[in-house]
Structures are given as structure tokens and as C-alpha cells.
Amino acid sequence: xxxxxxxxxxxxxxxxxxxxxxxxxxxxxxxxxxxxxxxxxxxxxxxxxxxxxxxxxxxxxxxxxxxxxxxxxxxxxxxxxxxxxxxxxxxxxxxxxxxxxxxxxxx
Amino acid sequence: xxxxxxxxxxxxxxxxxxxxxxxxxxxxxxxxxxxxxxxxxxxxxxxxxxxxxxxxxxxxxxxxxxxxxxxxxxxxxxxxxxxxxxxxxxxxxxxxxxxxxxxxxxxxxxxxxxxxxxxxxxxxxxxxxxxxxxxxxxxxxxxxxxxxxxxxxxxxxxxxxxxxxxxxxxxxxxxxxxxxxxxxxxxxxxxxxxxxxxxxxxxxxxxxxxxxxxxxxxxxxxxxxxxxxxxxxxxxxxxxxxxxxxxxxxxxxxxxxxxxxxxxxxxxxxxxxxxxxxxxxxxxxxxxxxxxxxxxxxxxxxxxxxxxxxxxxxxxxxxxxxxxxxxxxxxxxxxxxxxxxxxxxxxxxxxxxxxxxxxxxxxxxxxxxxxxxxxxxxxxxxxxxxxxxxxxxxxxxxxxxxxxxxxxxxxxxxxxxxxxxxxxxxxxxxxxxxxxxxxxxxxxxxxxxxxxxxxxxxxxxxxxxxxxxxxxxxxxxxxxxxxxxxxxxxxxxxxxxxxxxxxxxxxxxxxxxxxxxxxxxxxxxxxxxxxxxxxxxxxxxxxxxxxxxxxxxxxxxxxxxxxxxxxx
Numbered sequence: 145x146x147x148x149x150x151x152x153x154x155x156x157x158x159x160x161x162x163x164x165x166x167x168x169x170x171x172x173x174x175x176x177x178x179x180x181x182x183x184x185x186x187x188x189x190x191x192x193x194x195x196x197x198x199x200x201x202x203x204x205x206x207x208x209x210x211x212x213x214x215x216x217x218x219x220x221x222x223x224x225x226x227x228x229x230x231x232x233x234x235x236x237x238x239x240x241x242x243x244x245x246x247x248x249x250x251x
Numbered sequence: 252x253x254x255x256x257x258x259x260x261x262x263x264x265x266x267x268x269x270x271x272x273x274x275x276x277x278x279x280x281x282x283x284x285x286x287x288x289x290x291x292x293x294x295x296x297x298x299x300x301x302x303x304x305x306x307x308x309x310x311x312x313x314x315x316x317x318x319x320x321x322x323x324x325x326x327x328x329x330x331x332x333x334x335x336x337x338x339x340x341x342x343x344x345x346x347x348x349x350x351x352x353x354x355x356x357x358x359x360x361x362x363x364x365x366x367x368x369x370x371x372x373x374x375x376x377x378x379x380x381x382x383x384x385x386x387x388x389x390x391x392x393x394x395x396x397x398x399x400x401x402x403x404x405x406x407x408x409x410x411x412x413x414x415x416x417x418x419x420x421x422x423x424x425x426x427x428x429x430x431x432x433x434x435x436x437x438x439x440x441x442x443x444x445x446x447x448x449x450x451x452x453x454x455x456x457x458x459x460x461x462x463x464x465x466x467x468x469x470x471x472x473x474x475x476x477x478x479x480x481x482x483x484x485x486x487x488x489x490x491x492x493x494x495x496x497x498x499x500x501x502x503x504x505x506x507x508x509x510x511x512x513x514x515x516x517x518x519x520x521x522x523x524x525x526x527x528x529x530x531x532x533x534x535x536x537x538x539x540x541x542x543x544x545x546x547x548x549x550x551x552x553x554x555x556x557x558x559x560x561x562x563x564x565x566x567x568x569x570x571x572x573x574x575x576x577x578x579x580x581x582x583x584x585x586x587x588x589x590x591x592x593x594x595x596x597x598x599x600x601x602x603x604x605x606x607x608x609x610x611x612x613x614x615x616x617x618x619x620x621x622x623x624x625x626x627x628x629x630x631x632x633x634x635x636x637x638x639x640x641x642x643x644x645x646x647x648x649x650x651x652x653x654x655x656x657x658x659x660x661x662x663x664x665x666x667x668x669x670x671x672x673x674x675x676x677x678x679x680x681x682x683x684x685x686x687x688x689x690x691x692x693x694x695x696x697x698x699x700x701x702x703x704x705x706x707x708x709x710x711x712x713x714x715x716x717x718x719x720x721x722x723x724x725x726x727x728x729x730x731x732x733x734x735x736x737x738x739x740x741x742x743x744x745x746x747x748x749x750x751x752x753x754x755x756x757x758x759x760x761x762x763x764x765x766x767x768x769x770x771x772x773x774x775x776x777x778x779x780x781x782x783x784x785x786x787x788x789x790x791x792x793x794x795x796x797x798x799x800x801x802x803x804x805x806x807x808x809x810x811x812x813x814x815x816x817x818x819x
Contacts, residue, residue, distance in 0.1 A: 168372040176367075200373055204380035207373045211357050214402065215372035230402075231367035242364035 161193035162222035163243075168215045169201045173232045177216035180233035188240055218243075266473045269317070269389065269425040272310030273303070275492030279477035280449075280468060287423035289416055289446040293430045293438045294453030299464060299485050300429040302338075303453070304391040305331065306489050307427050309340045311389045312350035317425075319389035320352045320381045324397035328353040338489050352381040358401025365403055371411040375418060382424065390419060391427045396440050409445075416445050437469065448472045454480075463602045466492055482604030491608055493645075504528065509555070509621075509656055512547030515725035516684070519701050519710035525682055526706060527620075528654040530647055532677055534661040535686030540697050540716050540723070541660045542566070544686070545623045546575045546582060547723055548658050553585040557620035560613055561593045564629040568593035579721035592617045598629040603638045606630060607646060614649070622650060625660040627676070643676050681705045686716065689737050696738035699725060715741065 165181055167174035178197060185193055200207045200215070210219065214230040220243050229242040268282035277283050284290045284307070292300045308319035323331060331353070332342040345351035354377055381387065395412075402408055419426050428446065433439035443450055450469040455462060465480040483492040508523035511531075517524040525531055531548075533541045545561075552559040561582075563571060571593070572582040585591035594613060598606070614622065630639045643659070650657045659680065677683055682704040688695050697716035701709040714725040715737045726741075736744050 166373065168376060171372075173368050173370070200376045204376045207377045208354055208380070212373040213356060213358060213371055213377075213398070214363075214369045214374075216369060217373065226362065227364070228362050229364045229366055231365050231369040234367035238364060238366040242366065 160191040160223065161189065161220065161243075162196075163193060164196045164198055164210075164219045164221060166198050166200055166207070166210070166212045166215065166217045166219070169199065171215075174216050176232040176234065177218070180236075180239070181218060184233065184236055184239050268474075269311070270315060271307045272314045273306055273490050273492060275481070275483065276466075276490075279481055279492060280471060281474050281476055284425060284427065285448045285471070285474070286425050287420065288448040289419055289426040289428055290449040290451060291428050291430055291438065291443055291446050292451045292453065293432050293443075295432050295455065298453040298455040299483070299490065300453055301326075301331075301393050302335075302485050302490055303451070304393055304427040304429055305335055305340070305342075306338075308351060308389055308391050309335070309342070309345065312345055317388035318350045318352070318385040319391065320354065320378065320385070320387045322378060322381075322390065322392045322395075323353065323355045324358065324392070325394055327355050338485075338487060340489070349385045352385050352387065354378075354381050356397075358397055360401050363401065369407065371398075371408075371415075374411075375415070382422070388425060389427075390424045392429065394429045394431060396430055396438070396442070399440055412442070412445055458602075461599075461602045463604060482602075482608070484605050484608050486609075488612070491612070493604055493608055493611070503652075503654070505654060510551045511544075512549070512551030513544065513723045513725065515714065515723070516544075516699070519712065519714065519725070520682070520704055521707045521709065523707075525656060527656055528651060529681035529705070530651065530657045530659065530679070531682045531684065532659050532661060532680040533684050533686065534663055534677070536663050536688055539686035539688055540699075540718065541662070541686055542571065542625055543575065543578055543718060543723060544684070545625055545658050545660050546571065546580050548621065549582065549591060549623055550580045550585070552621040552656075553588070553590040557590070558617055559585070559591050559621045559623065560617045560619040561591060561623045561625070562610060562613070563593065563595035563625050564598045565626060567595050577720075578718050578723065592619065598632050603630065603642050607642045610646060611649065614653070614655070619655060621656045621658070623658045623660070626662045627659050628662040640676060644679065647676075647679060691737065692740045694738050694740075698737060
């Protein structure tokens with residue numbers, strides 16, 4: 145994965161959860177999504193995770209390669225199956241359900 | 252943004268157009284789609300929307316040097332490439348040459364969760380990247396409405412659509428947008444509300460089990476356009492639209508004459524045949540020799556070194572060629588030389604517009620000097636009489652304006668009016684040759700007459716149509732005291748007349764001889780009488796002389812006596 149990564153927490157490269165957030169420049173929606181995602185992961189993630197923020201303005205071809213249409217889009221590429229969440233991730237509950245990164249007990 | 256923003260410097264210049272290159276479509280739109288604007292192509296499933304859009308892109312790249320971007324929402328580039336490969340378009344090759352850019356946008360609603368605010372900026376980024384990669388002038392979206400199934404928030408989508416159309420317009424990209432037709436609206440999502448420069452509606456209907464495609468320009472802002480429904484078809488060479496209302500009566504005329512292929516028939520048409528560029532109708536009952544006459548014309552055309560297009564709706568070319576050999580016409584030889592193009596297809600094979608378009612395409616390809624349609628009456632089986640009539644009218648118009656001599660063969664079915672055609676085009680044709688059978692004395696003979704031929708003093712004679720080993724011959728039919736006779740009765744009547752004539756001639760000869768004899772006899776009599784008369788005359792003269800001599804002698808004697816008496 146060529147784009148520069150803002151790899152988040154200390155937990156090593158062998159992360160169980162691999163997240164990619166696609167944004168287009170420093171728009172309010174993008175910035176909100178980035179901070180919301182960090183917050184959710186800090187508070188709720190139960191496994192090691194890795195976040196990569198991809199700016200499509202800098203790498204426009206990646207939008208095609210990864211089938212991104214909406215901005216911002218959060219893609220969980222690991223664990224499979226791939227899941228996509230679009231929007232500024234302001235609804236924490238829905239993000240958690242969508243990513244399924246919290247334990248099975250929570251919903 | 253690297254693209255220049257197109258701004259019209261002159262608000263009064265006519266709307267610039269981007270030609271589609273699709274035959275017929277540029278005619279009805281007055282030059283093409285609005286340049287730098289968005290056109291919506293809508294219609295039901297399978298109506299040819301995608302086809303129109305792709306052809307617009309492909310022809311733009313190939314013919315007008317305008318590279319294009321295809322944003323596909325429904326089919327993958329592989330599928331699209333395969334679909335249009337059958338039409339002779341090599342999309343992959345165009346993509347490799349950077350004349351076309353394909354982007355497949357997959358929107359899977361099941362994998363997407365929405366939380367909060369978003370926009371479709373990534374779509375814009377992809378589009379912009381594609382446009383810049385190849386320097387595109389044209390864009391096509393197929394079918395953009397797929398986004399509505401992928402995203403749940405219609406308010407965001409509508410705002411983004413508005414932004415998209417403005418974005419496209421600002422960059423001067425000529426865009427085609429395909430959309431499904433909705434219930435009571437042109438498009439299911441009401442896209443026409445955002446884009447209202449040009450809307451084209453496609454329709455695919457089935458009538459009497461035959462498919463018919465129609466196109467209508469619902470709207471074209473700032474330009475005059477055809478408002479009717481135009482038939483169109485999609486075949487192995489792509490799409491073609493047929494402008495119907497292009498009917499005009501302004502074609503040039505030719506004084507030149509062309510042989511009908513039958514010297515005797517030329518003789519009936521002032522000895523010169525048809526006018527070049529005229530339409531000829533050959534009508535007649537079954538087996539009256541229509542095809543033979545048409546084939547003779549084809550033969551004559553090829554003999555002059557001209558090209559002839561023979562369209563058959565009844566027999567296969569091979570069958571016609573074989574049959575015509577029996578009358579000394581070798582059509583196959585002309586086909587081999589490339590002068591004769593003999594095409595045959597069933598009238599029921601497709602709808603009437605298809606026929607017309609196919610004929611048009613053949614004419615464009617072959618560029619013939621003569622066209623033969625055999626028989627036009629069969630076309631009715633694929634359509635209604637009215638439609639056939641209007642099709643033939645349009646065809647006639649094209650043919651006449653291109654100076655092509657045309658022969659229409661029309662079958663008059665049993666019981667129908669002889670002097671009429673089922674499709675009612677007789678009044679439109681310039682020359683009408685009627686073939687009919689005359690049944691007499693247990694045989695059936697073919698007859699031909701020129702019912703009309705505009706602009707020439709044609710024969711008014713009914714001729715017998717005889718097929719010989721070397722072509723058609725027209726024998727003057729017997730017309731006399733015994734009525735019009737043909738075939739063996741004509742031969743018999745002619746023989747009888749000959750005998751009668753001989754008899755009369757002999758009779759007259761005999762009489763003449765008798766007269767001569769009598770005259771000679773009288774002459775002889777006359778001569779004898781004349782001889783008698785002259786004898787009589789001579790006798791009379793002689794008698795008179797004797798008498799005078801005697802009298803003189805008597806006087807002399809008396810004198811002598813007196814002398815002798817007196818002197819003594």
C-alpha cells in the first residue's frame with residue numbers, strides 16, 4: 145500500500161483490524177471523520193488495530209483501484225469480509241455495528 | 252483543475268454541436284448532441300441506451316478525435332467490451348490507445364453503512380483523473396441511477412448530481428447520461444430536472460411479434476430538431492436512425508434513357524427504354540414473368556458496366572440465378588464480376604424500418620445505378636399496408652434523389668384488381684408495366700402492356716410476352732376481327748389469315764388472267780372488223796374508179812361515133 149499511513153496506536157504491525165479511511169483534502173467532513181474514528185478506536189477497540197488515512201486528492205488513481213465513490217469512506221479490510229462505512233462517522237453506535245470491532249456481546 | 256473552462260464568448264452564435272457519427276441521428280438533431288452539455292438518453296430496459304452512448308464515445312474517438320470517458324455503473328468494462336465487440340467496436344484497443352477510458356463504479360448497497368455526512372467527491376476525483384489522463388472531450392454515464400440504489404440519502408445524492416452536472420458543464424464536456432424510464436416520468440429519478448439541454452427517449456416495442464425501435468428527441472434546448480418518432484435499428488454495424496420526414500419532391504431529373512433489357516420493350520418505350528433515375532413498377536399475377544423482366548433489367552444494367560442491387564424477398568439468389576439461366580440470363584457471372592449484388596431475406600425477418608434501413612445501408616455500400624425490389628407486396632406480411640406505403644415512399648425518395656433507376660415488382664394476387672397494387676404505390680411510379688395472363692382455347696399466355704410511362708410517347712399495344720432461350724421477346728398480339736388472340740390461337744389465326752390471303756391473291760390473279768384473255772379476244776375482234784372495214788373502203792374506191800373509167804370511155808366512144816358520122 146503506497147500511500148502514507150498515519151498508523152495509529154502502539155500495537156504492532158500484526159494488527160487484527162486493518163482500517164483505511166479515504167478522504168479528499170482537509171475538508172471539515174474529512175477532519176471530523178478522522179477524529180471520530182480515532183476516538184471510537186481508542187474507546188472501543190478490543191483488538192490491535194491499524195488505521196491508514198488515504199488522501200485521494202494526492203492519489204486519485206486509488207479511488208478507482210479501491211472502488212471508492214463517497215467521501216469519507218472507511219474500509220475495514222481485515223478481518224474479512226470487507227466492510228465499508230461512509231460519512232463522517234459521527235454516529236458511534238452505527239460505526240461500531242458496521243465495523244464489528246467490538247466484542248460480540250456489545251451491539 | 253487543469254481543464255480550461257469553456258465560456259461562450261458570443262451568446263448569439265448557434266449552439267455548437269458534437270456529432271455522434273451515428274447515421275441519421277446527426278440529421279434529426281441538426282448536427283449532433285449539444286457540445287459541452289449533458290444529454291439524457293432514457294428508455295426502458297433493452298432499448299439501446301447504452302448502445303447509443305457507447306457509439307457516441309467510440310465514434311467520437313475514432314472519427315472526430317474526441318477521446319471519451321465511460322463511467323459504467325452496471326456492467327464491468329469486460330462485459331461492455333464483449334457486448335460491443337459484436338458491433339465491430341474494439342473498446343480494449345481504444346483504451347490501450349488512450350482514446351477511451353473505462354471506469355467501472357461498483358456500488359454494493361449490502362457492504363455500505365452510512366453514518367453522518369458524506370459526499371461523492373471520490374466519484375469526481377475518479378472522473379477528473381480519467382478525463383485528464385486521456386484529455387477527454389466526451390463523457391458517458393451508464394446508468395448513473397445505480398447510485399440511488401447504493402446510497403440511502405436522496406438529499407445528498409440530488410445535491411451531488413446538481414454539482415456533477417455543473418462540474419461537467421464548466422469543463423465543457425459533452426456528456427451522455429443513460430437513465431431508466433420511470434412511471435409517468437422520463438427517468439425514474441427525475442434526472443431531467445437537473446439536465447434539460449437535450450433529452451432523447453428510446454422505445455422498443457413489439458407489434459405483431461416483430462420488434463420495432465423508435466427514437467424521439469423530447470427536448471433540445473436552443474435548436475431546431477425533428478419532433479417525430481424516428482425508427483432506428485441496431486445491427487452488426489452499430490446504430491442507425493431513419494429520418495422519415497425528409498420527404499422532398501426536389502430531386503433532379505435525367506433525360507438519359509436506360510434499356511429495360513428487353514429490346515422489344517424498349518421499342519414500346521419510344522425505342523429507348525426507361526428514364527434514368529425513374530421508378531418502374533412491374534405488376535402482374537403469379538407466373539406472369541415479373542422476375543424474368545426484372546432480371547433482364549439487371550442483366551442490361553450490368554452489361555452497361557453499371558452496378559445493380561437486387562433485393563429479393565421471395566427466392567434465394569441461387570434459385571433466381573438458376574431459373575434465369577433458362578432464358579439466357581447469367582446473373583451469377585455478374586455477381587462474380589461484382590456488378591450485381593443479389594441480397595435476399597425474408598420479409599418477416601424483421602420490421603419494416605429494419606427493411607428500409609437495411610436497403611439504405613446496402614445502397615450506401617454498393618452504390619448501385621439500379622435497384623430491384625422483388626416483390627414489394629411480400630413486405631406487407633411484416634407490417635401494415637400503410638407502413639409499407641410510407642416506407643416505399645421514403646425509399647423512392649432516396650433512390651430518386653440519388654438518380655438510381657428502380658424496379659419494384661408487385662404481385663397481384665388472384666381476384667385482386669389487376670390495375671392496382673396492394674400497397675398503392677402505382678400512382679407514384681413513373682412507368683408502370685402490367686403483366687397479365689390471358690386464358691383462351693385451353694391455354695394461358697402472358698401478355699404485357701405499358702399502362703403508363705411519364706414523359707414519353709409509349710406504345711398502347713398489348714404484346715404477347717414470350718420467353719425464349721435468349722431472353723424475353725414481345726410478339727405483337729393478334730388484334731383484328733377475331734379479337735385479341737395470343738399463343739396458339741394467335742398462331743392459328745395468323746395461319747388462317749395467311750391462307751385466306753393466299754386464296755384471295757390466287758383469286759385475283761385468276762380474274763386478272765380472265766380479263767386479260769377477254770381483252771385479247773376483243774382486241775382480235777376489233778382488229779378483224781377494222782380489216783373488213785378497210786376492205787370495204789378499198790372495194791368502194793375501186794368500184795368508183797371503174798365506173799368513172801367506164802363513163803369516160805362511153806363519152807369517148809360517143810365522141811368517136813359522132814366524129815365518124817359528122818366528118819363523113
